[in-house]
Amino acid sequence: MYQFLKNLDRRWVFLLMGLAVAIPILTNLTFPEETSPMVKDIYQAIEDLPDGSRILMAYDYDPGSMGELQPMAKAFTRQCAEKNHKLYYMALWPLGEPMIDIAGARILMEEYPHYKYGEDYVNLGFKPGAEAVITVIVTDLPKLFITDQQGTSFNDIPMCRNIRNIQQMDLIVSISAGDPGTKQWVQYAGTPYDIPIVAGVTGVQATQLVAYIPDQLIGLLGAIKGAAEYEQILDDNFPHINDNPDAQEAKKRMGPQLVGHALMVALIILGNILYFVGRRRGEER
Amino acid sequence: MNREKLIWTIIFVIGVGALGWRFFTTNMSMTYVAGTDYEFVEVGPAQSSDAPAQPSDKDAKTEPETRWVNLAEDPDLKEVQSGQEKVIKKLEPWTTYRDISMEVLPIQSAFKSAGLDPSLVLDPVDAKRQIDVAAQDGLINDTQKTDLSMRVGALERYPEVGLSWQRTLGVWIAAFFTLAIMSFLYRDNPFYKVAEAVVIGASAGYVMVAGFWTTFVKNLLVVLFPGAMRESLVPGLKADQAPDYIYIIPLIMIVLLLWRLAPKGGWISRWPLAFFIGVTAGFRLIGYLEADFLGQIAAGVIPLYVPVEVVSASGTVEGVSAWLTIWASFSNIVITLATLTGLVYFFFSVEHRGIVGRTAKVGIWFLMVAFGAMFGFTVMGRIALLSQRLEFMFGNWLDLIQRI
Numbered sequence: 001m002y003q004f005l006k007n008l009d010r011r012w013v014f015l016l017m018g019l020a021v022a023i024p025i026l027t028n029l030t031f032p033e034e035t036s037p038m039v040k041d042i043y044q045a046i047e048d049l050p051d052g053s054r055i056l057m058a059y060d061y062d063p064g065s066m067g068e069l070q071p072m073a074k075a076f077t078r079q080c081a082e083k084n085h086k087l088y089y090m091a092l093w094p095l096g097e098p099m100i101d102i103a104g105a106r107i108l109m110e111e112y113p114h115y116k117y118g119e120d121y122v123n124l125g126f127k128p129g130a131e132a133v134i135t136v137i138v139t140d141l142p143k144l145f146i147t148d149q150q151g152t153s154f155n156d157i158p159m160c161r162n163i164r165n166i167q168q169m170d171l172i173v174s175i176s177a178g179d180p181g182t183k184q185w186v187q188y189a190g191t192p193y194d195i196p197i198v199a200g201v202t203g204v205q206a207t208q209l210v211a212y213i214p215d216q217l218i219g220l221l222g223a224i225k226g227a228a229e230y231e232q233i234l235d236d237n238f239p240h241i242n243d244n245p246d247a248q249e250a251k252k253r254m255g256p257q258l259v260g261h262a263l264m265v266a267l268i269i270l271g272n273i274l275y276f277v278g279r280r281r282g283e284e285r
Numbered sequence: 286m287n288r289e290k291l292i293w294t295i296i297f298v299i300g301v302g303a304l305g306w307r308f309f310t311t312n313m314s315m316t317y318v319a320g321t322d323y324e325f326v327e328v329g330p331a332q333s334s335d336a337p338a339q340p341s342d343k344d345a346k347t348e349p350e351t352r353w354v355n356l357a358e359d360p361d362l363k364e365v366q367s368g369q370e371k372v373i374k375k376l377e378p379w380t381t382y383r384d385i386s387m388e389v390l391p392i393q394s395a396f397k398s399a400g401l402d403p404s405l406v407l408d409p410v411d412a413k414r415q416i417d418v419a420a421q422d423g424l425i426n427d428t429q430k431t432d433l434s435m436r437v438g439a440l441e442r443y444p445e446v447g448l449s450w451q452r453t454l455g456v457w458i459a460a461f462f463t464l465a466i467m468s469f470l471y472r473d474n475p476f477y478k479v480a481e482a483v484v485i486g487a488s489a490g491y492v493m494v495a496g497f498w499t500t501f502v503k504n505l506l507v508v509l510f511p512g513a514m515r516e517s518l519v520p521g522l523k524a525d526q527a528p529d530y531i532y533i534i535p536l537i538m539i540v541l542l543l544w545r546l547a548p549k550g551g552w553i554s555r556w557p558l559a560f561f562i563g564v565t566a567g568f569r570l571i572g573y574l575e576a577d578f579l580g581q582i583a584a585g586v587i588p589l590y591v592p593v594e595v596v597s598a599s600g601t602v603e604g605v606s607a608w609l610t611i612w613a614s615f616s617n618i619v620i621t622l623a624t625l626t627g628l629v630y631f632f633f634s635v636e637h638r639g640i641v642g643r644t645a646k647v648g649i650w651f652l653m654v655a656f657g658a659m660f661g662f663t664v665m666g667r668i669a670l671l672s673q674r675l676e677f678m679f680g681n682w683l684d685l686i687q688r689i
Binding site for chain 2: 018022026064065067094106125127128135151155186190191192202204207211212222223252260261
């Protein structure tokens with residue numbers, strides 16, 4: 001048995017992990033979510049703003065992290081739309097622009113038809129330059145965003161006419177998969193200009209950004225677990241969202257998470273047992 | 286044929302057979318879309334000259350205000366009828382399509398369950414007629430008739446509903462590339478190589494095109510030549526946009542950077558490069574100093590005793606909660622301890638022996654806990670990505686679960 005497990009082809013482990021994720025998806029295995037204090041802080045930060053506040057939605061991710069970030073991007077859009085906030089979408093990643101269409105504009109068009117482009121939301125599109133873009137728009141937004149994504153002059157867009165810089169935003173919602181992303185928004189906009197920021201980030205980034213809470217970052221949705229809790233708090237407070245299957249994406253992904261993590265823990269324990277057995281037998285590592 | 290090849294051939298044949306059977310018997314990968322028509326005209330003040338506006342950089346400031354009207358929303362141009370405005374320019378009409386499979390597929394299933402032809406759904410008017418006929422013939426009861434009519438009626442708000450072969454083919458291509466990339470887990474193979482090459486090529490092409498339109502056009506050409514850009518690439522540009530000739534400097538820097546490709550004088554590209562490196566280093570230094578260095582020192586100075594008050598519903602303070610105070614104080618003590626011992630571990634100017642060594646060892650334990658948390662989050666992220674891909678494969682492609 002020891003020799004069999006020690007020489008086990010790693011492709012069996014891949015297959016096991018594939019099954020551990022696939023079976024809960026096929027059986028629609030889900031679990032109830034409890035909302036953590038940090039998620040409540042984020043929800044409250046958006047909720048406490050007066051109706052019609054200006055929110056900068058920075059979608060700094062691409063299809064490679066859609067699985068983690070798209071559910072929270074959609075949820076942020078939904079909560080802001082419930083409060084009739086004015087949404088200014090932009091991206092520091094080239095592929096962030098289509099993400100805005102999928103997880104922003106489409107949600108507003110289909111679920112909040114009263115939202116009018118140019119009056120209630122605008123897609124400023126992608127701008128290359130990472131932190132340099134933030135440094136410029138924090139004092140002069142139209143200098144870089146001369147037009148929106150569709151090519152309309154910035155000053156011709158009704159909701160942009162009185163906007164000179166992002167210091168006029170009441171909140172920045174940063175959804176980020178890496179650099180440039182939440183870290184840069186904190187470094188170049190939030191900290192020096194006291195602009196409140198809430199963020200949703202990938203698991204890989206979460207531990208690096210926790211240190212910014214609560215002084216430089218109001219709250220952080222970490223990976224799919226944060227997204228699922230955020231979906232839950234929206235369901236609890238807006239019952240009609242509860243009926244929308246598209247608004248349950250992250251919660252659905254928590255079933256595969258549980259089984260996948262259980263398998264991972266089991267494999268780590270098994271690997272350690274094999275290591276200690278091998279050491280007792282005097283085998284080299 | 287060796288044993289491995291035989292096994293893979295059998296799996297391939299069974300897989301293709303199952304896919305073919307599923308494709309012809311279910312809604313597998315079928316994508317339905319609804320069209321929306323757009324036809325824009327540019328209108329402006331009627332008192333301007335009859336000739337179409339030809340803005341130039343020189344007279345850009347005197348151009349009259351114009352706006353775009355969607356003929357699909359206002360076909361008779363009622364807003365323009367006042368005589369105050371006239372049509373200046375007309376764009377070619379176009380239609381955009383969006384995926385409404387999530388709406389169409391459940392209605393098709395309901396039709397199928399009631400014994401009606403599911404393809405009728407695509408023509409709501411005809412579908413309603415067929416529902417009436419089926420009800421008259423006794424094939425469906427009144428409840429079913431009402432339910433089906435209501436469901437089909439919901440599709441009538443779309444001017445055009447149809448099966449999109451292009452998007453259906455797109456789903457197949459996406460599924461093929463997903464399987465091709467995942468096949469690398471078994472071993473390197475030509476399918477993986479093809480998928481990898483396509484990803485790299487498509488990404489590079491996309492970034493190049495996005496960079497051209499968002500930076501080169503919108504942040505350089507538009508600023509330097511607003512009149513010409515308004516007439517050609519960016520029709521939505523404001524008429525009174527004045528050129529900003531300071532942007533000639535970045536234009537010169539672009540030329541200097543591209544000089545690298547010239548057979549002689551490639552060293553010239555080092556000047557703009559040196560500028561970019563200097564600016565970037567400066568930006569980052571300031572950012573780190575303020576947000577990370579000073580900001581984190583300030584955030585690290587926290588009280589070790591945190592009394593947590595209990596407040597009644599009326600808002601009066603009823604005292605201090607012992608347990609909450611212990612918990613909050615314990616959290617702050619752990620944060621302070623972890624910060625200090627972690628810093629000692631990275632303090633290499635003193636040999637890690639005695640009290641310094643023991644403190645550094647505690648720091649290592651805190652670091653290990655942090656690495657464990659990072660690993661856990663990373664695993665969570667990777668499983669979420671796999672979940673999303675499998676949801677696409679099982680939902681959008683194989684139609685085994687609800688689509689995302």
